[in-house]
Amino acid sequence: MIRHDEANQAALRTSRILPALLVFLLGGANLCPAAAETPSGRDLYRQNCMACHGVDGTGAPASMVGFDVPLPDFTDSSFASRETAGDWVVVAREGGPARGFSEIMPAFGDALTETELLAIVNYVHTFYTDKRWARGELNLPRALVTTKAFPEDELVLSTGYRHEDPGKLSNKVIYERRLGPHNQVELIVPFGWADQSSAATNDTDWQSSIGDVGLAFKRVMFHSLETGSIVSLGAEVFAPTGDKDRRFGSDTTVFEPYLAYGQLLPLECFFQAQTGFIVPCDSQEREDEVFWRGVLGHSFFTGAYERAWSPMVEILGSKKFTSRVRTQWDIVPQIQINLNTRQHVRLGVGARIPLNDKDTRKPEYIVYLLWDWFDGGFFEGW
Amino acid sequence: MVQWFALAILALNVSPTSPTQAAREPVGELFMTSDRCLACHNGIISAAGHDVSIGANWQASMMAHASRDPYWQAAVRRECLEHPTAAAAIQNECSACHMPMSRYHAKANGKLGVVFDHLPIARAQTPADHMAADAVSCTLCHQITPEHMGEKESFTAGFVIDLEKPLGERAAYGPFDVDKGRTRVMQSSSLFVPTETTHVQDSALCASCHTLYTHTLDEQGEAVGQLPEQVPYLEWQHSAYNDTQHCQDCHMPELPDPTPVSSVLGQARENFSQHAFRGGNFFMPKILSRYRAELGVQALPQDLDRTSRATKDHLMSKSARIAIQAARREGETLTVQIDLTNLAGHKLPTAYPSRRAWIALRVTDARGRTVFASGALQADGSITGNDNDEDATRFEPHYQEITSSEQVQIYEAIMVDPQDRVTTSLLAAIRYAKDNRLLPRGFDKAQVPNDVAVHGRAADDDDFKAAQDSVVYRLDVADAQGPFGIRAELYYQPIAYRWAHNLKQQDAAEIERFVNYYNAMSQESAVVLAAAERTAP
Incomplete structure (x- = not known):
């Protein structure tokens, strides 16, 4: 408990210092579009958008617009805060189909300039008043290992395969759900298959098992679009539901408090970090551990609909407290790809490669499939 | 039957199994329903501060309700029941103008248009149902x-x-030049490319449905003749307005000030034509408003009421004048001369022959x-005093002089069948026994062709x-003491009593429904177009 408090304090200090330092180093670079309302944005909205979206952003009545496609409520912070200004601009420029929405939403790309479109988007963002909701720009691409600071509504299926002897295929189903502007709860269900054959035989004996099921909670402590920063505190607890004999589980309840940080950088780059502790209830079953993780990535966009690609590199470090095992370092090159037009189904793929103790630790190949279910059904928007 | 079907096919340009169509791929979607257009073309305010939204105006017009019109549905049912062997061809012919999008698409794919398969509108399910429901869209x-x-x-719906x-490249014709940016806005959302042209402002566009010939069927369903069911375009062609005004000038009147045609990126445009489609039917919007749920009406009640009022205002101010030209007592006789003037660019009344005007x-x-x-x-x-209302087999002749309360000057079209029996069945009718509808200015009744005679x-x-027209009333006032107050009114009724009640000659749900509507609202079925008063000593 003391260690938790210490971690919290450190995290809080870091959350204040790191963004300030980065902003200072970057010379106050303009990291994101201005969010302030501009008169031209208001005028442009009224000329171009108001007929369907209403003067107040709640949507014109169906009797006025004539169609029955549900109109979004721009005053709903939960909806309006989630996506990036860039995504909004793409939809306004290329029309609804650019993100898998109805073609009723016209394409304004030949009628308005990029600057005008951005001014409209900035004005639209003034409709929602609950600014506790972090802006979508701070929702950085999900890394394979490092937990991000942004709270999500997602379902993730992650698979890792480590080419070791005997073999093991580890999977996780992760269900994340936002609760209000700051909080997120999460259910983690690991399962997999491991080769149970003994060294004496050459036959393989793959057997399935469930792992240690986890519950997690995350809360955004700080976010700022101006500085491009977001900081969250979270904790995970894993129950000993797994089978340690089959190499799925630790036979003890494990707590994992952590601090997560995300930072926008210029040139569509970003940085994420996570640090925390692994605290088992029974140290006989598993050792206490501290970990730290960092991700540096860059997003680039292709095509008129601006499909995002995000190559990233993670550096992972961990140190067990009690044993004399030295600090373990890994590097995880990876890429996240948007699979569909809506961009709410994504694939992450990469490899976790040990940087030391390579004799005893083998690379792990990891892939995840992510469905941001808040943005629509899995089969929508392709 | 074969003869009738062949005639109908010829008239409607349907060639279900023509080699050309049989050889090619099915024709894809040609139309979109109005929901693709309304949002941008609503919310339009004129310089005078009036809501002149194209969408809302159209949505409350008879154009938008051509398929929901309960009178039309009842009339089609009646014709189908009276001519069962020609029911498919009847539905094809009637849907050509009342459900034109679903029918044209069917025609393009070598099929016949249908009516009742798309009903009731309130339960439209298939894309074709929705196209049918959207009527003249x-x-x-x-x-x-x-x-x-x-x-x-x-x-007769022979438009091309x-x-x-394919959708996305199809032209939507309009009178304005649209720049690249706005073109993409419209094209991306509606799937139609705005294309400047002037032919949409020509009367001939309206003529394709408002010049309608029906085929007279005998009891076996075979065509034995042809009737000019409604020919206001031809009437206009033979009027003095032919050179000066198009249909759109009166029925889609232009705004005096430049006004945007769209609420999205709207540019003020000269000669903005209002899509109110002011016509002669103020009665049906009232029925549609009152029975909106049963009829699947989407237009708002206030918009329908506004349409009805605007139609009445138009009729009362722009269609006719009445004057008591002379009124004098000579002995026991009071002589009154009523003069009527038709201000319209066609006969008054015109179009569908259920309409009548009369002097009260x-x-x-x-x-x-x-x-x-x-x-x-x-x-x-x-x-x-109208013989036809009392007895479906008789009718009131045209009068030059009226001497009795049993005589009424009614301006109307009375149809008869091949046996000269008076009828209100379009497909039984072969000619007009009476057509004394008031003529437009410039119309020479001695020179015009028989179709408008x-x-x-x-x-x-x-x-x-x-x-x-002038009518002289010679009245016996021997027992009365002057001075006499004289009031003359020119009434107009879109659906005459007989046209509603003759439907009951057949038994069907659509018929019973409409007759019930008519009976419930008949007090509102007529309007006074013009009135005059005078005192005679």
């Missing part, structure tokens, strides 16, 4: 090409719509007691001429 009129426009082959271009004259004595009345409107929608006694009435 945006992408119908704005896709009619100038090909053959105004020529005979364009009549491109069959080649009332004379009171010095004590205010009625000493003579002709043409009083009854609560059930009938006219006192005057029929009955009016043909020989010298004062029944272009834009005018």
Whole structure:
């Protein structure tokens, strides 16, 4: 408990210092579009958008617009805060189909300039008043290992395969759900298959098992679009539901408090970090551990609909407290790809490669499939 | 039956199994429903501060309700029941103008249009149902090409719509030049490319449906003749307005000030044509408003009521004048001359022959007691003294002189079948026994072709001429004391009593429904177009 408090304090200090330092180093670079309302944005909205979206952003009545496609409520912070200004601009420029929405939403790309479109988007963002909701720009691409600071509504299926002897295929189903502007709860269900054959035989004996099921909670402590920063505190607890004999589980309840940080950088780059502790209830079953993780990535966009690609590199470090095992370092090159037009189904793929103790630790190949279910059904928007 | 079917096919340009169509791929979607257009073309305010939204105006018009019109549905059912062997061809013919999008798409794919399969509108399910429900919609009129426009082959729904271009590339014709940016806005959302052209402002565009010939069927369902069911375009062609005004000038009046045609990126445009489609039917919007749930009406009640009021205002201010030209007592006889002037660019009334106008004259004595009345409107929608309302086999002739309360001057079209029996069945009718509808200015009844000719006694009435008619009333006032108060009114009724009640000759749900509507609202079925008063000593 003391260690938790210490971690919290450190995290809080870091959350204040790191963004300030980065902003200072970057010379106050303009990291994101201005969010302030501009008169031209208001005028442009009224000329171009108001007929369907209403003067107040709640949507014109169906009797006025004539169609029955549900109109979004721009005053709903939960909806309006989630996506990036860039995504909004793409939809306004290329029309609804650019993100898998109805073609009723016209394409304004030949009628308005990029600057005008951005001014409209900035004005639209003034409709929602609950600014506790972090802006979508701070929702950085999900890394394979490092937990991000942004709270999500997602379902993730992650698979890792480590080419070791005997073999093991580890999977996780992760269900994340936002609760209000700051909080997120999460259910983690690991399962997999491991080769149970003994060294004496050459036959393989793959057997399935469930792992240690986890519950997690995350809360955004700080976010700022101006500085491009977001900081969250979270904790995970894993129950000993797994089978340690089959190499799925630790036979003890494990707590994992952590601090997560995300930072926008210029040139569509970003940085994420996570640090925390692994605290088992029974140290006989598993050792206490501290970990730290960092991700540096860059997003680039292709095509008129601006499909995002995000190559990233993670550096992972961990140190067990009690044993004399030295600090373990890994590097995880990876890429996240948007699979569909809506961009709410994504694939992450990469490899976790040990940087030391390579004799005893083998690379792990990891892939995840992510469905941001808040943005629509899995089969929508392709 | 074969003969009738062949005639119908010829008239409607349907060739279900023509080699050309059989050989090619099915024709894809040609139209979109109005929901693709309304959002941008609503919320339009004129310089005078009036809501002149194209979408809302159209949505409350009869154009948008052509398929929901319960009278039309009842009439089609009646015709189908009376001519069961021709039911498919009847539905094909009627849907050509009342459900034109679903029917044109069917035609393009070598099929016949249907009516009842798309009903009830309130439970429309398939895309074709929704196309049918949308009636005379945006992408119908704005896709009619100038090909053959105004020529005979364009009549009776013979309009031509491109069959080649796919959605997304199809032209939506309009009178304005649209820049690249706005073009993409419209194209991306509606899937139609705004294309500047002037033919949408030509009367001939309207003529394709409002010049309608029906085929007379005998009891076996075979065609034995042809009737010009409605020909206002031809009437206009033979009027003085032919050179000066198009249909759109009166029925889609232009705003005096530049006004945007869209609420999205709207540019103020000169000659903004209002899509109100002011016509002669103020009664049906009331029915649609009152029975909106049963009829699947989407237009708002206030918009329908506004349409009805605007139609009435238009009729009362722009259609006719009435004057008591002379009124004098000579002995026991009071002589009153009523002069009528038709202000419209076509006959008054015109189009569908259920419409009638008539003179209601009332004379009171010095004590205010009625000493003579002709043409009083009854609560059930009938006219006192009208033979046709009392007896479906008879009708009131055209009068030059009226001497009795049993005589009424009614301006109407009376149809008869091949056996000269009076009828209101379009497909039983072969000719007009009476057509004394008031003529437009410039109309020479001696020179016009038979399709627009005057029929009955009016043909020989010298004062029944272009834009005018005079009727002389000679009244016996021997027992009355003057001075006499004289009030003359010109009434107009879109659906005459007989046209509603003759539907009951067949038994069907649509018929029973409409007759019930009519009976419930018959007191509101007529309007006074013009009135005049005078005192005679």
